[in-house]
Amino acid sequence: xxxxxxxxxxxxxxxxxxxxxxxxxxxxxxxxxxxxxxxxxxxxxxxxxxxxxxxxxxxxxxxxxxxxxxxxxxxxxxxxxxxxxxxxxxxxxxxxxxxxxxxxxxxxxxxxxxxxxxxxxxxxxxxxxxxxxxxxxxxxxxxxxxxxxxxxxxxxxxxxxxxxxxxxxxxxxxxxxxxxxxxxxxxxxxxxxxxxxxxxxxxxxxxxxxxxxxxxxxxxxxxxxxxxxxxxxxxxxxxxxxxxxxxxxxxxxxxxxxxxxxxxxxxxxxxxxxxxxxxxxxxxxxxxxxxxxxxxxxxxxxxxxxxxxxxxxxxxxxxxxxxxxxxxxxxxxxxxxxxxxxxxxxxxxxxxxxxxxxxxxxxxxxxxxxxxxxxxxxxxxxxxxxxxxxxxxxxxxxxxxxxxxxxxxxxxxxxxxxxxxxxxxxxxxxxxxxxxxxxxxxxxxxxxxxxxxxxx
Ligand code: NDP
Ligand code: BG6
Numbered sequence: 001x002x003x004x005x006x007x008x009x010x011x012x013x014x015x016x017x018x019x020x021x022x023x024x025x026x027x028x029x030x031x032x033x034x035x036x037x038x039x040x041x042x043x044x045x046x047x048x049x050x051x052x053x054x055x056x057x058x059x060x061x062x063x064x065x066x067x068x069x070x071x072x073x074x075x076x077x078x079x080x081x082x083x084x085x086x087x088x089x090x091x092x093x094x095x096x097x098x099x100x101x102x103x104x105x106x107x108x109x110x111x112x113x114x115x116x117x118x119x120x121x122x123x124x125x126x127x128x129x130x131x132x133x134x135x136x137x138x139x140x141x142x143x144x145x146x147x148x149x150x151x152x153x154x155x156x157x158x159x160x161x162x163x164x165x166x167x168x169x170x171x172x173x174x175x176x177x178x179x180x181x182x183x184x185x186x187x188x189x190x191x192x193x194x195x196x197x198x199x200x201x202x203x204x205x206x207x208x209x210x211x212x213x214x215x216x217x218x219x220x221x222x223x224x225x226x227x228x229x230x231x232x233x234x235x236x237x238x239x240x241x242x243x244x245x246x247x248x249x250x251x252x253x254x255x256x257x258x259x260x261x262x263x264x265x266x267x268x269x270x271x272x273x274x275x276x277x278x279x280x281x282x283x284x285x286x287x288x289x290x291x292x293x294x295x296x297x298x299x300x301x302x303x304x305x306x307x308x309x310x311x312x313x314x315x316x317x318x319x320x321x322x323x324x325x326x327x328x329x330x331x332x333x334x335x336x337x338x339x340x341x342x343x344x345x346x347x348x349x350x351x352x353x354x355x356x357x358x359x360x361x362x363x364x365x366x367x368x369x370x371x372x373x374x375x376x377x378x379x380x381x382x383x384x385x386x387x388x389x390x391x392x393x394x395x396x397x398x399x400x401x402x403x404x405x406x407x408x409x410x411x412x413x414x415x416x417x418x419x420x421x422x423x424x425x426x427x428x429x430x431x432x433x434x435x436x437x438x439x440x441x442x443x444x445x446x447x448x449x450x451x452x453x454x455x456x
Contacts, residue, residue, distance in 0.1 A: 028161060029062040029132035031123055035148055036140035037067025037078060037105060040244050041168070045199070046139055047082035054099045055092060064126045067105040068119055075105050110144045116155035123156065131160020138167050141247035146184055153188040166195045169260040170251055200261040200365075204422070205392040209268040209367070210277065212390070212398065219388075222371070224346045229385065231269055232368040233262045235356040240306060241334065242315055245325030252332040257356040263290070265367055265392075266352055270342050292344045304335035306359035320359070334358040365392035379403075384415045396422040 032050060034042050053059050067078055079100055088096055106122055108115025123134060136152050138145055149165060157163045167185070172178030185194050200206050213219055222228070235257050241248040248256060267286035274281040308319035320326060320334050335357035342352065371386040387401040399419045406414040 027062075028060065029064070029127040029130070030060050031064045031066060031126055031132050031134050033066045033068060033119070033123070033134060033136045033156075035068050035110075035136060035138050038069035038071040038073055038081075039139055039247070041139040042067070042069075043078070043081040044085050046137060047078065048086045051082075051086050051088075051096070051099055054102070055095050062127075063102065065103045066119070066122065066126070067103070068108060070107060070109060072107045073105055075100065075103055078103070078105055110140070110151070111147045113151055113155060116151040120156045123158075132158055133161040134158045134163045136163070136165045138165065140168070141250065142168070142170055142172060142181070143250060145181060149185060149188055162193070163189075164193050164195060165189060166197055169196075169198050170255040171196060171260075173251070173255065198260050198264055200264055200392075203365075203392050205390050205396050205398075206265060206268065208398070209265070209390060210282070213269075214273050225348055225350050227371050228350055229370045229372045230351045230353060231266070232353045232355065232366075232370070233265050233269075234364060234366050234368070235262060236360040236362055236364045237358050238360060238363050240315060240318065240320060240323070240359040241326075242318060242323050243325055245323050245327070245330075249326050249330050249332045253334050253336050253356055253358065254338075258336055258338065258354055261365075262354045262356060266340070266354065269367055269369070270347055270352070272346070289342060289344075292342045292347075293340050294343055296338050296340055300339040302335075302337045303333040304357070305330075305332065306334050306357070316359075335360070363394055366390060367392070379413050382413050 034046050036042055047065075050059075050065055054063070067073075067075075086096075104122070104126075106115075106119055108118060123132070126132065134156065136156070138148060140148060145167065152163075152165065165185070167181075172181045213223060264286075267289045270289045271282075271285035272288070274285045305320050308317050308322055310317065320332070321328070321330060326332075337353065337355045340352045340354060341347070341349070367390040369388045371388075373385060374383060377383065383403045384401065386403075389397070389399050389401070391397040391399075397420060399417045399421070401415060401417055403413040404416045406412045
């Protein structure tokens with residue numbers, strides 16, 4: 001039986017066994033601190049993921065969750081904000097109460113040492129002074145990473161266990177600020193305490209790109225400029241950035257999505273075969289691709305900002321500038337398309353078209369390779385170009401658009417699809433919920449090669 005066809009409980013059983021065979025994880029108290037607990041990432045992804053891990057028994061028994069942000073909130077407020085994203089079934093209600101009993105929230109200031117001393121006292125109280133392992137998740141705008149990490153280092157390190165920091169993208173604002181952030185973090189923490197996260201690398205179909213390319217003979221010979229006409233990488237969301245102006249307006253869609261999620265996917269499509277699936281080998285091949293990409297020409301970029309739809313309902317009525325958290329007259333882009341070229345022997349001349357936007361017509365993330373025309377046409381121009389599509393979300397799928405003879409008493413070519421839709425091929429639906437979970441498991445299991453490939 002293939003590993004993908006195994007049931008969810010089999011897979012989780014194995015992970016659970018691995019966790020619980022490890023003495024440390026069974027015995028030691030762990031505290032997961034969500035910095036920016038009042039925000040969009042926290043409610044949509046972090047609290048739901050912690051809940052799923054807790055519900056499925058994938059966390060060490062003595063695990064607590066502490067939210068921290070400036071807003072004066074209660075745990076009930078956090079619970080109400082996160083619940084719509086937690087997919088709780090009636091049968092899980094008791095477990096849900098147990099989860100929230102492990103949660104607490106503290107209001108404080110990112111720049112004030114005093115707030116972090118209070119946080120430390122709170123963390124101490126959870127482990128009754130016996131020591132614990134701490135994970136600090138920066139679900140915050142990068143503009144406050146410097147202060148927050150300095151304060152964590154100064155006031156909140158665990159003295160009897162380990163402390164780790166998870167840093168969200170975008171990693172800085174430009175090359176200089178990214179280098180400054182790296183230097184700053186390495187002045188505070190050792191490399192194995194720092195986790196840089198791009199959650200798209202935890203998505204099932206993004207991980208599948210490597211298997212698809214390097215685990216099949218059929219794609220290798222056509223995966224190059226001789227056969228590929230263009231590669232389109234798309235990210236679309238049907239909702240805007242309402243309430244996120246505090247973060248989003250300083251960064252815009254290029255730094256929020258294009259330079260991390262879409263570029264990560266681009267490198268997985270364009271890179272040469274790595275020496276192994278080990279994370280360092282994969283990283284090395286990705287870096288080679290990035291080094292071959294020339295600066296993007298201005299005439300190869302289109303930017304836009306969404307406006308309200310007067311006929312829409314609720315939030316759809318509102319344009320980007322109608323959000324009170326967005327500065328008046330902001331020119332921040334919420335939509336961007338850019339054409340990149342990878343100047344190497346495999347890809348010279350092939351456009352890589354990156355498209356991303358908020359408040360668009362649908363939710364979609366996909367990679368689409370369009371192949372060149374078949375030379376020497378004998379079908380009177382009736383053939384469409386082949387396309388290979390890897391749909392990351394929603395509804396994970398890989399499909400190839402191809403020509404086939406129209407069935408019956410015809411001899412005409414007709415476009416059809418070779419379709420691997422995960423929903424119908426793999427019944428167990430463990431894919432989409434767990435893009436954050438896989439990364440979170442990695443946090444616990446760093447050093448285990450099987451998992452660490454998901455961290456960049
Ligand atoms: P939010 O705008 O929701 O900000 C998170 C929290 O940070 C807010 O609740 C607010 O808390 C505080 N905050 C906001 N703006 C400022 C500011 N200018 N100065 C100080 N504190 C501020 O952003 P997100 O949660 O969407 O994003 C946070 C990080 O997570 C970003 O780096 C983003 O790239 C990343 N991310 C987001 C995802 C998402 O789905 N939203 C997914 C993956 C990554 P308070 O005022 O209470 O202190
Ligand atoms: C985050 C961006 O990195 O990814 C958000 O900051 C975006 O703006 C989110 O909404 C999308 O993630 P997903 O997993 O819902 O596609």
